[in-house]
Amino acid sequence: MFLFIGILMTLIQGGYVRRIRPGKHLSASIRAIVILIPSFVLIALASNQIILYVGLTLYTYASAVVIPCFTTISSIYGNDDEKGTITGIFRALGALARALGPTFSSMIYWSFGASFAYIVGSIAFIIPLSILLSTKIKTE
Numbered sequence: 399m400f401l402f403i404g405i406l407m408t409l410i411q412g413g414y415v416r417r418i419r420p421g422k423h424l425s426a427s428i429r430a431i432v433i434l435i436p437s438f439v440l441i442a443l444a445s446n447q448i449i450l451y452v453g454l455t456l457y458t459y460a461s462a463v464v465i466p467c468f469t470t471i472s473s474i475y476g477n478d479d480e481k482g483t484i485t486g487i488f489r490a491l492g493a494l495a496r497a498l499g500p501t502f503s504s505m506i507y508w509s510f511g512a513s514f515a516y517i518v519g520s521i522a523f524i525i526p527l528s529i530l531l532s533t534k535i536k537t538e
Contacts (some may be wrong), residue, residue, distance in 0.1 A: 442516030
């Protein structure tokens with residue numbers, strides 16, 4: 399399963415993400431977040447391997463797209479002498495999310511079960527989706 403995810407993520411990032419035209423990263427991020435919602439539902443409700451792998455494929459696509467696009471979007475902001483600080487803060491917040499997200503998710507997982515945890519995660523993606531939908535990209 400991890401081999402499948404790794405190979406697919408490599409193909410998506412190398413074949414699709416690097417070819418996203420400037421100015422299209424926000425719409426690509428929005429599409430990816432929209433795809434994350436059903437991917438978590440499919441993983442939560444998977445009754446066989448086919449459904450699980452369809453959910454994993456959607457999840458892998460979204461994961462491969464979101465972080466590179468977010469990094470590109472964050473690099474637009476600030477003056478030239480501030481870009482390193484802005485990118486550093488963005489990456490630090492990402493590291494914090496990678497630490498706190500699994501901690502919070504595992505508490506839900508062990509308290510209420512896997513399906514419930516994935517459904518809650520799916521619903522939680524509505525928050526970043528609504529933020530992205532209200533975001534205006536700074537034009538240079």
